Amino acid sequence: MSDTFTTGDIVAASCRGQPVEGIYITDRDGMAVVKLGSGYNIGVDPATCTLVAKSGETAVQPPLTVEQDESLPELAIISTGGTIASKIDYRTGAVTSQFTADDILRAIPGLSSIGRYRAGVLATILSENMTPSIWQDLARAIHAAIRDGAAGVLVTHGTDTMAYSASAVSYMLDTPVPVVFVGSQRSADRPSSDNVMNGMCAAAAAGADLGEIAVTMHATTNDDFCAVHRATRVRKMHTSRRDAFQSHGMAPIGRVDFPSLAVHLTDDAVRRGACTLALHDRLEERCGLLYFYPGMAPEILRAYEGYRGLVIAGTGLGHVSTGCIRAVRDLIDAGAAVVMTSQCLHGRVCDRVYDTGRDLLSAGVIEGEDMLPEAALTKLMWVLGNESDPERVQRLMTADLKGEIRRRSDHGL
Amino acid sequence: MDYKALGLKAGIEIHQQLDTEEKLFCRCPTTLRKTGEHAGEFFRYLHATVSEMGEIDRAAAEEMMDRRQFHYLTYDTTCLVENDEEPPAPMNREALEIALALAKIFAMHPVEQVHTMRKLVIDGSNTSGFQRTALVAMGGILPNGGVVETICLEEEAAQRVEGSTFSLDRLGIPLVEITTSPCMFTPEDVQQTAEYIGMVLRSTGKVKRGLGTIRQDINVSIAAGARVEIKGVQELDLIAEVVRREAQRQTTLLAIRDELRARRASVGEEVRDVTPLFAGTESSILKKAKVIRAFVLHGFAGLVGREIQPGRRLGSEISDYVKKCGLGGIFHSDELPAYGVTAEEVARLREHLGAADEDAIVIVSGSKEKTACGARQAQHRARRALEGVPEETRKMLEEGSTSYMRPLPGAARMYPETDVFPVAIPDGLWEEIRAPELLCDLARRFENDLGLDAALARQVVSSESLPLFRAAVDAGIRPNLAARTILGTLKELGRDGVAVSRLAPAEILAVLRAVEDGTVAKEAIPEILSAVAAGTAVAEAVGAHAGGMSDGDLATLVQAIVADRIDFVREKGMRALGPLMGLVMAEARGKVDGRKVSEALRQEISRVI
Incomplete structure (x- = not known):
């Protein structure tokens, strides 16, 4: 039986009567996956598999140490699980994510001409499994790296929730050096992956004259340049394209050309050393983000009873239905802070134009200005983690802390 | 050359584009476009590691791998999958069933579960840097005793426009790859096997036709030589010559090696x-x-x-x-x-x-x-x-010589395409798959049952218009009339500049039916089809030639023409028939059978002289 085999064993099997021999890979969906000499995998009936030879000792590759140029700036790489580097074992076809500095430098050799690196693994999770407590650990790890002398920090992150993490860290950390989140939209094993260009551009940004938290990813479908986005203004806007990350309400704060790696920052970008290193790592996790839709039952709002904060992604200028206003009022009366943002993503909330808006204001809803719903959520967690007085919460939520609110709407779609 | 003595061994890999509705891993049509129609373009770098470059001199490989920039043309018929900006769709079922039908013809064993693999290709012809490919069946036989090792389903690569620019219309069209074992021992064996497999492929009625839609790769070695893979032989007629020249190349390289060794070079x-x-x-x-x-x-x-x-x-x-x-x-x-x-x-x-x-x-x-x-x-x-013949992948040059392309790829460059789920081929599906009738058998049947002569039968079955011919025969058109119209008349009209590609099969059938029911004479076919190709409705075009010319009308016409040229007729006698024929036909073409005109003229001339 196939459960006696381990990956790498040589097995003989029958494929509808045709004898085959190959490397046993795994059992999946009731089939044994065997890699033939030609390199092709096929699924065979596990009952027909017999052992030919046990897996030989896999030759351990001598750990090749990548030489680092001591004259270059020291950059920290903190991995959270998004893979910007991976290695293929062609024998078994296994693709493994790489996290050590050496492995990353081997996968993206160009990095070694930009800086010298220390790499640490904070988590190895898919980004949808991120939690506020990992955001806190991340802020602490970045803080420690900067305190220990890093001239810039790279955070490798899965793209799905990268914008949440980057904005959460923005509120928790005052940084004098660049902290650059980076990932890849197309898997790192493929020769066309955006990992190389994103990684190199992010490293260039991490060594640049920048003093804030940023996301650096492909700006176009070409391999021509990366955009540097402010962490609180960026959002993933496409499921699969390389240029999925887009700034909202403002242009990107910079760009990094490829392959020259020339960094151009706009006047909006906070410069290196503009603030001193500080960590404020408290978050209130009992906060939610709710996407309103026509006909939504008020019970859904009531499910948030006991939460300390709720961000609503409302319609248009920032609305929920008249029938939901009562439930919103009840949440606020019970002590929750409710912040209104818009599903439009672009533009500013204004609850003074229509009746439902005015009713929401009188119920105590805080207008979220032009904040992105996700950036408003992480901000609310941070504000409530540090503040409980409703008035001060309201003041902080409507003040610009880390670029998440623009006083003027000077940028169109 | 005595190829047996040389120890010649050859195998072939045939790549054939399938004529499916959609591509193998996305829902785009399999339509080839003109580059001038491109809707956009983008550029990328492919990043490869040394191990993926094969066994080229390492230092040189490192220089080459530096950065390779490729440009791609996109169309309104391509999508984000071709752009490597979206995960692939599930494997195209239609393509899989065509591959299985082929497997049935070669009496192969289909795999129980098909796994799609990524095969690294970093020459820019695949935007992702790999080609998706899946092994569908194994262990088939050829009528000459040769062995079909495997049938794979693969994505076609993007077409190189020039230099490092590629066109994405072709990327992702399903290809079947049929690989034989090295079971051929003379250049002619190889060519005949390729011809046979080509015929089998066309028997499915589901393959693309035309230059570049089928490509043969040939593996050749001689006893003391080395395995060399020659890529992209598009002309069937050149296959034997390519094998002969490779045998010659390897023989000479071995002679050079011996000479070098003797000279202590x-x-x-x-x-x-x-x-x-x-x-x-x-x-x-x-x-x-x-x-x-x-x-x-x-x-x-x-x-x-x-x-x-x-x-x-x-x-x-x-x-x-x-x-x-x-x-x-x-x-x-x-x-x-x-x-x-x-x-x-x-x-x-x-x-x-x-x-x-x-x-x-x-x-x-x-x-x-x-x-x-x-x-x-x-x-x-x-x-x-100094060692002899290097193992290489080579490309064919005009005339059949070859030049070096890259080292032979190893099996090591494949790993699973995790974005595509494995596809089970249960017994039930395999049993339902019908092997199509082979075109060689069909030709014999047309000969015996429909009375076509052997050459015409072969021409019909190998024609792209075979479906139209079958439809015509099914509709009661005489097979010879159908075959000659479809293969002869249409071709001649095309040569004369008529836009025959605009003719819908239904229109051609309607015209043939009009001939069969006697509405128009068969001589009218070229003119009617020309008119239809130029935009006239079939009914109108047929109507213009319908009714024909009564015997009386014909007699009147013939008498008038002969009377007008009576001196000429008297002088030339029966030899006037040819020149007068042209004059009568100018009036009667399409309305009356040529033979009838000729007979009427003959009678009238003999009456007057």
Whole structure:
């Protein structure tokens, strides 16, 4: 039986009567996956598999140490699980994510001409499994790296929730050096992956004259340049394209050309050393983000009873239905802070134009200005983690802390 | 040549595009486009590691891998999957069933579960840097006893427009790859097998037709030689010649090896910068070079220039390797003085390098980096001449000689395409798959049952219009009329500039039916089809020729024409029939059978003379 085999064993099997021999890979969906000499995998009936030879000792590759140029700036790489580097074992076809500095430098050799690196693994999770407590650990790890002398920090992150993490860290950390989140939209094993260009551009940004938290990813479908986005203004806007990350309400704060790696920052970008290193790592996790839709039952709002904060992604200028206003009022009366943002993503909330808006204001809803719903959520967690007085919460939520609110709407779609 | 004595062994891989509705892993149509129609373009780099470059000289490989930029043309018929911006859709079922039908014809064993793999291809022809491919069936047989090892379903690569620019319309069209074992032992065997497999493929009625839609790769070796894979043989007629020339190449390379060994030849290690030696050169190539480097091949004199295939020398083989560094090629002393390089310069070079008469010299020119790379590649290839025949992937040149492309790929460059779920082929599905009737059997049936002559039957079954022919026969059209109209008349009209591609099958059938029910004469077919191709409705075009000409009308017409030219008729007698025929037909064409006209004229002429 196939459960006696381990990956790498040589097995003989029958494929509808045709004898085959190959490397046993795994059992999946009731089939044994065997890699033939030609390199092709096929699924065979596990009952027909017999052992030919046990897996030989896999030759351990001598750990090749990548030489680092001591004259270059020291950059920290903190991995959270998004893979910007991976290695293929062609024998078994296994693709493994790489996290050590050496492995990353081997996968993206160009990095070694930009800086010298220390790499640490904070988590190895898919980004949808991120939690506020990992955001806190991340802020602490970045803080420690900067305190220990890093001239810039790279955070490798899965793209799905990268914008949440980057904005959460923005509120928790005052940084004098660049902290650059980076990932890849197309898997790192493929020769066309955006990992190389994103990684190199992010490293260039991490060594640049920048003093804030940023996301650096492909700006176009070409391999021509990366955009540097402010962490609180960026959002993933496409499921699969390389240029999925887009700034909202403002242009990107910079760009990094490829392959020259020339960094151009706009006047909006906070410069290196503009603030001193500080960590404020408290978050209130009992906060939610709710996407309103026509006909939504008020019970859904009531499910948030006991939460300390709720961000609503409302319609248009920032609305929920008249029938939901009562439930919103009840949440606020019970002590929750409710912040209104818009599903439009672009533009500013204004609850003074229509009746439902005015009713929401009188119920105590805080207008979220032009904040992105996700950036408003992480901000609310941070504000409530540090503040409980409703008035001060309201003041902080409507003040610009880390670029998440623009006083003027000077940028169109 | 006695190929048995040489130990010739050959196998083929046939790649055939399938004519499916959609591509293999996305929902785009499988339509080829003109590059002028492209809707957009983008560019990317492919990043490869040394291990993915095969076994080229390592240092040279590292230079080559630096950064490779590729441009791609997109169309309104391509999508984000071709752009490598979206995960693939599930495997195209229609394509899989065509592959299974082929597997049935070759009596193969389909795999129980098909796994899609990623095969690394970093020449830019796949935006992702890999080609998706899946093994569908194994272990088939050919009528001549040969073995079909595998049938795979693969994505077609993007078409190279020029240089590093590719067109994405072709990327992702399903291909079946049929691989035989090295079960052929003469050049003719290989060609016949390719012809047979081609016929089987067309029997499915689901393959694309035309140049470039089927490509043969040929694996050839001789006993002491090496396996060489020759890519992209598109013309069936050239297959035997390609095999003959490869056998010749390997035989000569082995003879050169023996000669080199007898001479105790070796490859000089030292590459010298000889730029100053050519300070005043008249050679246009050397004149514009920043750096000129040269090295000695001890004991190679006369052999670098020896022909190994028509138009190819050992020097050409070395040049091919050097071209991988972005250079145009090499100069070697067996061909000098020439190309503006003087005898005096050669003598000076020989002296400078300390080369003896029995030595050859290789010169590379270009930029500093490229010449360093080129010299290493040239040394690498020269060293392999001492070992015999290198294992290589080669591409066919016109006429059937070949040039070096890259090292043979290993099986090691495949890993699972995790974005595509494995596809089970349960027994029930396999049993439902019907093998189509082979075209060779069909031709025999047309001959026996429909009374077509053998040549016409073969022509019909191998024609792209076979479905139309079958529809016509099913509709009660006489097979000979259908075949001659579809294969003959349409072709002739096309040659005369009629837009026959605008004719819908239904329109052609309607015209043929009008002939069969006697509405129009069959002579009217070309004119009616021309009119329809020009935009006239079928009914109208048929109507214009309908009714024909009554015997009385014909007689009146013939009498009038003969009366008008009565002197001419009296002078020429029956020989006037030919010239008058043209005049009558100008009026009667399409309205009455030519033979009838001829008969009426004959009668009238004999009456008056």
